[in-house]
Amino acid sequence: MIIRMAKVEIIGPKEQLMTVLALLRGRGVFQPDPALMRAGDLASGGQTHGLVLSADEIRERLFFEELRSSMRQLVDLLPELPVPSAHLHPLPVMDVLAELVEKHIEEAERLQTQLEEQRADEAALARDLVFWETLEPMLADLPEESDLEFLGVTIHDASHLEGLKQLLQERLYGQCEISVARTAEGALVGLVATSRQMADQLRSIMTDERVPELPLPEELAGLPIPERIVALRHRVIDCQAAIETCSRNLDDLARQWLPVYRQALDWLEERLALYRATATAYETRQCFVVEGWMAADEVDGLRRQLTEKFDGQVVLEQLEIMEEELDMVPVVLHNPGYFAPFEVFSRLLPLPKYTSYDPTPFIGLFFPLLFGMILGDIGYGCLLLILAVLLVKYCTGHPLVVNLGKVLGAAALYTMLFGLLFGELFGNLGEQWFGLHPLWVDRIHAIVPMIIFAISVGVAHVLFGLALGIWTDLRRHQGREALVKLLTIVLVLLGILTLVAWLVPKPWLAVRPLLISIAVILPVLVAAGGLLAPLELLKTFGNIISYVRIMAIGLCSVLLAVVANRLGGATGDVLAGLLVAGMLHAFNLLLGVFAPTVHSLRLHYVEFFSKFLDLGGRRFEPLERNGP
């Protein structure tokens, strides 16, 4: 249901404004609405005007905003460590923190830069080392003193290797040897050996052929290859040590200062939120005025708290909600007990207006009923009930899943009830094994009765929606709209009676008087609702016929179950039969959960709610901690 709201005005001395706003934020029950003041006192030409901060307050706000920005920057720079919270009131030390924060940002930036550079170096060196370590076994067998020059290369395309070998043989007159290996990461590297005299020519060929030399820091370029590898290893170790030192320094800085800055940042956020909230306040020469909305049940508690805390200097007054303000009233939905889980479905819609209805109780009442009518099977109902119990019991950490489990539980009970009425247990298995007979109707064969039943459900549901629409219109003093809905109801009933009289002639039910009645009422409908009213009437008939889906989807479900049983039986083997039938029943159950859910919801959203629900309400967004 929609919580009853109250329009309230809070008045007090100007110097108490921030304290009052802090109290309101702490309680989280009041939503300020400056538009109320604009619509009321200001229009009457009173002395109230929008609150203007003093020069000191503006200076303080700017100082706090700048400080918050710096502190956020610092907190982002420091590592996220699980540090204990500080027990320090930040206000007395805010000036000191303002000076310190810049130094700490500088220090943190320096350490972060160092850390990034060292990490980049280490990554590059480690990458190079992988290549050189791959070539290391090839160098192990070579004599220490030789007239050979070695060149490490990276070969990007393995298909070019043979061509490269041939080219080197030709250009270096056979004084060249190339060995290749793959790194653990799959890259192809080569070691090219040639005489010292040919080395420059070799490099020239490699450059022309765009075969890159293995990367190496410049200072290591002059070293023989085995020494290069050792030097690279040392460099990697040095980098790792430097990274560790930088990280440790950053951690130390974070451990020492993060609790203080986090505490200060929270305080600043709260303070600045209060400053933002002052934009919703108005002032006279002496007082501040805040108008807004809160749940009517909370008014007395807040009034008592304000009176106690401010010795009666701050007054809360409940004002009358004017008719033109009804669309401004924010909406809170609250549904206790059985209905609460069904809010997962009503949240799919925009919020209803304050003067409309909460759709949740209607979904709670009718959704499981329609679901049960469609699925209607004792076996499937039992399985769904077990699933619902498991969801509710074992998914306690996921409120959405628990709520869906509860909805499924209610739907499963109705499924079992209608399964009993239809005499279905996994399709016709109940009849075959246990001689189960329908208590009411066998829907496989009674197609026409089921169509009539589904349409009857539609008539009841849609006309109930129209009746609620009449009540809503009357409450909003929209007599013409109410009359149109009333005439629509009458015409629908007359139309149905005419159809019945035509199909099943009865002496007491003559077609002619009914047609005359329709002919008389139809022009009244057009006069009251305009030219579109007959179209709306046709739409209402369409809405009613749409309920035939209850029969159609239900029939598909039961026929699939029967097919599953027949196929299972046709295998001639107990195990294979159970497997085939089980799989088909599982598929049918999956469809049986999805289709009735979607179609039941659609019948609510499109056919039912369109008759009376007025959507587009404002969400209640009170001042609260961690709020805007």
Place this chain on the structure above:
Amino acid sequence: MDKALIALAAALAVGLPAIATAWAQSRIGSAGAGTLAEKPELTGTIIILVAIPETMVILGFVVAAMILMMF
């Protein structure tokens, strides 16, 4: 021959709306997928929108059932 024509009529009564429904759902489904990429919170609404054209095939099914039973 009459039976065959009745069966054909029933098949057309359910088949043509089924094709129309499939076409409408394909359009709504692709638009819905695009919407969900931007606003995942509209999942429920999109599912409902996809289900809306099914009215056609359901009514077609009813007409087909009527044809088979009345003739």
